[in-house]
Amino acid sequence: xxxxxxxxxxxxxxxxxxxxxxxxxxxxxxxxxxxxxxxxxxxxxxxxxxxxxxxxxxxxxxxxxxxxxxxxxxxxxxxxxxxxxxxxxxxxxxxxxxxxxxxxxxxxxxxxxxxxxxxxxxxxxxxxxxxxxxxxxxxxxxxxxxxxxxxxxxxxxxxxxxxxxxxxxxxxxxxxxxxxxxxxxxxxxxxxxxxxxxxxxxxxxxxxxxxxxxxxxxxxxxxxxxxxxxxxxxxxxxxxxxxxxxxxxxxx
Amino acid sequence: xxxxxxxxxxxxxxxxxxxxxxxxxxxxxxxxxxxxxxxxxxxxxxxxxxxxxxxxxxxxxxxxxxxxxxxxxxxxxxxxxxxxxxxxxxxxxxxxxxxxxxxxxxxxxxxxxxxxxxxxxxxxxxxxxxxxxxxxxxxxxxxxxxxxxxxxxxxxxxxxxxxxxxxxxxxxxxxxxxxxxxxxxxxxxxxxxxxxxxxxxxxxxxxxxxxxxxxxxxxxxxxxxxxxxxxxxxxxxxxxxxxxxxxxxxxxxxxxxxxxxxxxxxxxxxxxxxxxxxxxxxxxxxxxxx
Numbered sequence: 001x002x003x004x005x006x007x008x009x010x011x012x013x014x015x016x017x018x019x020x021x022x023x024x025x026x027x028x029x030x031x032x033x034x035x036x037x038x039x040x041x042x043x044x045x046x047x048x049x050x051x052x053x054x055x056x057x058x059x060x061x062x063x064x065x066x067x068x069x070x071x072x073x074x075x076x077x078x079x080x081x082x083x084x085x086x087x088x089x090x091x092x093x094x095x096x097x098x099x100x101x102x103x104x105x106x107x108x109x110x111x112x113x114x115x116x117x118x119x120x121x122x123x124x125x126x127x128x129x130x131x132x133x134x135x136x137x138x139x140x141x142x143x144x145x146x147x148x149x150x151x152x153x154x155x156x157x158x159x160x161x162x163x164x165x166x167x168x169x170x171x172x173x174x175x176x177x178x179x180x181x182x183x184x185x186x187x188x189x190x191x192x193x194x195x196x197x198x199x200x201x202x203x204x205x206x207x208x209x210x211x212x213x214x215x216x217x218x219x220x221x222x223x224x225x226x227x228x229x230x231x232x233x234x235x236x237x238x239x240x241x242x243x244x245x246x247x248x249x250x251x252x
Numbered sequence: 253x254x255x256x257x258x259x260x261x262x263x264x265x266x267x268x269x270x271x272x273x274x275x276x277x278x279x280x281x282x283x284x285x286x287x288x289x290x291x292x293x294x295x296x297x298x299x300x301x302x303x304x305x306x307x308x309x310x311x312x313x314x315x316x317x318x319x320x321x322x323x324x325x326x327x328x329x330x331x332x333x334x335x336x337x338x339x340x341x342x343x344x345x346x347x348x349x350x351x352x353x354x355x356x357x358x359x360x361x362x363x364x365x366x367x368x369x370x371x372x373x374x375x376x377x378x379x380x381x382x383x384x385x386x387x388x389x390x391x392x393x394x395x396x397x398x399x400x401x402x403x404x405x406x407x408x409x410x411x412x413x414x415x416x417x418x419x420x421x422x423x424x425x426x427x428x429x430x431x432x433x434x435x436x437x438x439x440x441x442x443x444x445x446x447x448x449x450x451x452x453x454x455x456x457x458x459x460x461x462x463x464x465x466x467x468x469x470x471x472x473x474x475x476x477x478x479x480x481x482x483x484x485x486x487x488x489x490x491x492x493x494x495x496x497x498x499x500x501x502x503x504x505x506x507x508x509x510x511x512x513x514x515x516x517x518x519x520x521x522x523x524x525x526x527x528x529x530x531x532x533x534x535x536x537x538x539x540x541x542x
Contacts, residue, residue, distance in 0.1 A: 016264070023261050063270040076276050 007069065009034050009196045010055065010165050015064035017050055024050045026220040032165065032198055037191050039207040040200040042217035043243065048200035052167045056089050068164060085113050088158035092170040094150045096142035102129065103138040106157045114161060128156040132186055148179030152186055159190065168199035204247060208232055216240050318505045325497040325506035332493030333513050336479045339411050343475060346415035351422030356452065358423065359430050379420035384478055388413045392485035410482030418475050425467045429460030462532055469525045473518045480514070
């Protein structure tokens with residue numbers, strides 16, 4: 001881990017979340033420093049996605065606080081839309097807008113949330129599309145693109161407004177194995193460019209390669225957290241070992 | 253992974269921060285309720301005061317809101333409304349059947365069906381274009397004039413006219429719903445071995461209807477009111493009954509009474525569909541606070 005920065009970009013402080021009588025998050029504490037890539041792993045239902053949703057204020061927390069920079073974003077007095085504007089999100093199912101072509105998808109937030117002029121927004125949008133290798137698709141509609149291309153566009157849309165932190169929620173789970181590579185290459189490129197990211201994934205080989213820190217969640221609790229080498233090669237907790245063993249051999 | 257043997261978990265006591273947030277939300281909630289009640293009262297009082305203080309209010313009150321006349325007219329108007337309800341019942345069934353057939357005819361593929369598609373298109377264009385009142389006259393006075401049928405009551409002709417007109421509207425709404433169902437749904441259904449008709453009936457139509465329920469309800473409520481137009485054919489429905497009462501008493505209150513009864517007739521249906529669509533949405537879609 002890099003030496004401690006003055007203030008973390010994202011600080012999750014004792015977050016609890018319940019769905020009815022079911023606890024989903026039971027006291028989660030995570031800090032994400034600038035330029036850091038933190039990867040959440042864990043079985044389905046361990047709370048990874050819910051945690052990302054609470055950060056983007058799509059789900060209210062039942063206790064605890066979340067800070068984005070200096071702002072307590074769980075304070076009901078804050079303007080939720082403004083906070084969401086500072087966070088980029090990429091979803092499992094891309095969630096591109098099917099009635100807009102690719103360039104409009106990418107530039108929508110700049111133009112309509114931040115009031116950037118269309119010409120300026122589109123120039124930036126074209127640069128982004130160039131970077132993700134889809135410059136020739138600018139005027140195509142999302143449904144015409146392959147899954148991998150759609151997800152790359154979704155990533156471009158999320159970073160078009162230079163968010164302070166990028167949340168990636170199982171972004172390769174809906175993709176064919178041969179399309180996973182192109183998306184993951186893009187994420188590695190973002191990491192090299194200094195983006196701060198918090199991501200949930202099932203893709204362990206990728207977590208190993210891109211993560212600064214890996215956090216293993218089970219039943220809404222952090223079981224273990226550490227560098228990828230430590231988590232994958234020398235897990236301390238028996239629960240982590242069991243989870244990883246099951247991944248290696250699902251029939252075990 | 254669910255672990256059923258896990259003991260039920262107690263919610264921990266909320267922290268000071270969370271208690272503060274809850275208190276704030278409660279205050280916000282209380283404030284917005286207070287504002288909504290306050291603004292409603294002010295609005296109602298303003299309208300009431302304006303109405304009562306208008307120069308002609310006494311005359312209007314006497315000729316439109318006379319309780320005695322309303323009570324007197326009530327039995328005959330409610331009897332007329334019963335006829336409206338009967339007509340509405342049969343017209344709704346007729347519209348559902350004819351409208352669905354038209355919508356399906358318009359979405360059929362394949363060259364064999366061209367004449368059917370074409371006929372359905374002409375039909376909807378024609379009957380959406382003609383004013384309902386004209387259809388009522390043409391059907392109600394024209395068809396009996398052919399002397400092909402025996403004595404048929406006016407309300408039957410009225411029902412037929414309503415079915416003819418409203419089927420055209422409803423079929424277009426349904427067609428929009430059918431076309432809005434994603435093609436992947438058809439693919440999935442056909443891949444299970446379900447044929448064209450079964451795919452339509454079991455997979456496409458249920459989703460289509462759900463999507464256009466608000467629009468269909470709109471048409472239904474609209475028809476509920478237009479049922480009153482059968483009075484032009486001489487059927488003694490609520491409107492006609494009110495008209496007779498008005499002529500007898502020189503007082504317009506029976507019309508107001510009929511209006512209130514029509515609202516009362518449509519209101520449960522509107523609430524019911526709102527409730528039903530909300531429930532279907534809750535069941536089929538995952539929530540989220542935005």
